[in-house]
Amino acid sequence: MDTADCCERIVRWEVFVRRLAYHREVRWSDMVESAAQFVVLRIETESGGVGAAEVAVKPTWVGATASSLVATLREVFEPIVKKVGLSHPRQLRDALEVIPGNTVAKALIDNACWDWEAARQRQPLWRLWGGRPVVELSWAVTRQAPQAMAREAAEMVDAYGFRNLKVKGGQGLNVDRAAVAAVRQAVGEGVRLYVDANGSYPFGEAEPYVRAMAEEGAHAVEDPAPLSPDGAFERLQCASGVPVLVDFGMTSVRDAALFLERGARILSAKPGRFGLSDARAMRNLADRAGAGTVAGLMGESALGTWCGLQFAALEGQALPAELSWFLSMREQYVTLVPRIEKGRVVLPETPTVAELVDWDAMREFEEQA
Known part of the structure; x- marks a missing residue:
């Protein structure tokens, strides 16, 4: 309705x-x-x-x-x-x-x-929108020394059963390669990895960087360099063997449409950045273009996580939702904190997050x- x-x-x-x-x-x-x-x-x-x-x-x-x-x-x-x-x-x-x-x-x-x-x-929003009651999540391994990143990755996989990890790059090509390799060794082949460089490298280095990360086993690379919806991005995506996930260069629904016209395969549609209305519009555009979205990380607490999960429950997500960052916090201000088991969370029937x-x-x- x-x-x-x-x-x-x-x-x-x-x-x-x-x-x-x-x-x-x-x-x-x-x-x-x-x-x-x-x-x-x-x-x-x-x-x-x-x-x-x-x-x-x-x-x-x-x-x-x-x-x-x-x-x-x-x-x-x-x-x-x-x-x-x-x-x-x-x-x-x-x-x-x-x-x-x-x-x-x-x-x-x-x-x-x-x-x-x-x-x-x-009714909870995910039901109003025809979403699924169970949502798969990933964990973001932030910048540290490679072995520290590997230890954290293994601990989070063991504790919560994550089957997907987002490995933060941007520490230099050699360190990023070492970090992905160390994480892979720590968690095994059963966990899917992708890399987020946060636009840290010059655009001229983007293609070899994506290729290097793919060689280390990354299934996608997010923002290897600052990205714009232009011919250069189109050539980069065409030359890359894995999807180039678009995040920070996309500031609006209009930008999402322009990136999709240039061959983007995954967009980071963040309810915590754009709002649920625009995230949903981005998802619909991606669906029509044969691309996907991911409910991206915006540093949410448990309250923001419950909000973002309403969107993440929709079909058409190309990667598991990046909505597990609340685990990094010592406390919360909701009465119900998401419980992650086997890398998944079951959405409550509570109609609103305000009730929590x-x-x-x-x-x-x-x-x-």
């Missing part, structure tokens, strides 16, 4: 800032951090329906800090949302487009509104951004 009978007035709009510590320091391609910061949105309409969502806030990922995002939500988007009201997420998402840019703010609102839609229809949060406790821990 994609329409609502009437528009509801939003009676409560709450924004929270939370910080969750990691078990160990994490090296991303552009930063080192010991904790992750999140902005959480809760909306409630006059009928009592509630929806919630989060975004992980890293300036180099989303173009905002927690403070700037909170201010943008309060000063720019809250007045629009309260004026328009809520009848269906797609209707509201269209209304938000009068403001240019601000993708992360729009994604946060979009995801909370889809959660509200699930509450309104009293103790909002009184959230208010007690609220940080001033």
